[in-house]
Amino acid sequence: MSASVTAVPSGTVGFSDEQLAELGMSFRGPIYAPGDPGYDECRSVENLAIDRHPGLIIRCSGEADVIDGVALARDHGLLLAVRGGGHHVAGHGTVDGGLVLDMxxxxxxWVDPVNKTVRVQGGATWGQVDxxxxxxxxxxxxxxxxxxxVGGLTLGGGIGWLHRKWGLSCDNLISAQVVLxxxxxxxxxxxxxxxxxxAIRGGGGNFGVVVDFTFHAREVGPEVALAAxxxxxxxxxxxxxxxRDLALRAGDDVTTxxxxxxxPPAPDLPPPVQGKDVFIVAAMYxxxxxxxxxxxxEFRSLGDPLFDMSEHVPSYRAFQAGFDPLVTNLYSYWKSTYLDELTDDAIAFIHExxxxxxxxxxxxxxxxxxxxxxxxPADATAFGDRxxxxxxxxxxxxxxxxxxxxxxxWVRESIDAAGRIEGAGGAYLNFSGDEPGEERVIRQQFGANLERLKAVKTQYDPGNLFRINNNITPN
Known part of the structure; x- marks a missing residue:
């Protein structure tokens, strides 16, 4: 990049009108600086609690924009965030004062139905893939x-509705194109x-910008047997x-x-559940x-439900989208842990x-x-113990x-208390808000894989340019 960028402390940037004009000519996609029409819309992410103000947003139109954006950040010492779906609860798709590559x-x-593969660009959502x-x-x-x-979920592992049958999203990855x-x-x-x-199969966005994924595709739907x-x-x-007992004996074809x-007290919901506190059993074959x-x-027959919505969800695609309201337009903070056993005591704690x-x-x-x-195996991908x-x-x-x-x-109190459950430990980093001391959680998640991850990080990103993430520091 030939534009002269005025750096200000801590990796943030300031741009003159002339510099912005020159940058605007360099990229195929539009760029947004503070005060520009569209800037506030572009800087927002899914979690409304994340209110950051980048110094510049590049709305990338292709690999060339990503390559030049990475060079701009690297050459001028800018903090760099990469936005795919903008869904990570910790707001890794944006950064105060720095540069955002918005994909x-x-x-x-692109679907190949003969070879059963799907190629996906790095800014797509799973709804678009479906x-x-x-x-x-x-x-x-x-x-x-x-x-x-697609990008953030896959790079962090990818737990969903099909993981018991076909593994995590990252387990189905065949190839990726990465801008280093x-x-x-x-x-x-x-x-x-x-x-x-x-490393990119579970190690997050620490190693580069993945602009293209190729996955194995599996035969599912359109109609599926499901419970809601x-x-x-x-x-x-x-x-x-x-x-719990039914889930453990249901077999690998069932994720629940x-x-x-x-x-919510919404009039379009069935009257029996409007405004009700609910316990939901969801399952898919x-x-x-x-x-x-x-x-x-058998999942549908547990207990005496308020309402069985199973017959009202016509397809896999509808089921995949059916839980969107649970995480949309919220001020959010999440924490997670794994359980070696879902004991009766653990269930009593969860219910409390x-x-x-x-x-x-x-x-x-x-x-x-x-x-x-x-x-x-835990060492087959970066994801760690499974x-x-x-x-x-x-x-x-x-x-x-x-x-x-x-x-x-409340979330902090809950996760701290959950840590006292026998057999609880680690964290799914896609479900984890930022917190001081996350190095401990990262070490728990990756375990013995962490040293290899650090070696790969040192090889591909020794300057830690890609650090707005669950960061793995180079050696």
């Missing part, structure tokens, strides 16, 4: 909601840059042990989760609908916390793990900014 317009999805792939009865194992970005800190565009796969390929059943929240103490939440209907009906939620939009989320996810059969996530959220601090404190 949301790089959202192409839209294209489901036409062919295919899906890539993604997340729990459709608004999540040097500006070089490389292919990372089993044969080319294999250490980098290992709503009970009184007070019934959770009795129902969660039954759900139990959730505590509060339904990742195979032929007729083959899976029997086991799914559910009954003390400080806001209706606070979600407690307990997915079963295992299956194909646990079949992958042996825990359950995860516990406290997904704090509120529509009221004034309540955010209270929600955040």
């Amino acid at each position: 949301r317009d790089m959202n192409g999805v 839209r294209e792939a489901q036409v062919f009865g295919l899906a890539v194992p993604g997340g729990v909601v459709s608004t999540t970005g 800190a040097t500006g070089e565009l490389v292919n990372a796969n089993a044969d080319e840059h294999p250490d980098l390929f290992w 059943v709503f009970h009184e929240a007070s019934a959770g103490a009795e129902l969660m042990p039954l759900w 989760r139990a959730l505590y939440w509060s339904m 990742a195979g032929d609908k007729q083959d899976g209907q029997g086991i799914i009906d 916390r559910a009954m003390s939620r400080p806001d209706p939009s606070v979600l407690i989320h307990v997915p079963i793990m295992g299956g194909a996810t646990a079949a992958v 042996s825990a059969p359950f995860m516990l996530s406290f997904d704090g959220g509120t529509y009221d900014r004034e309540k955010y601090d209270k929600v955040r404190r």
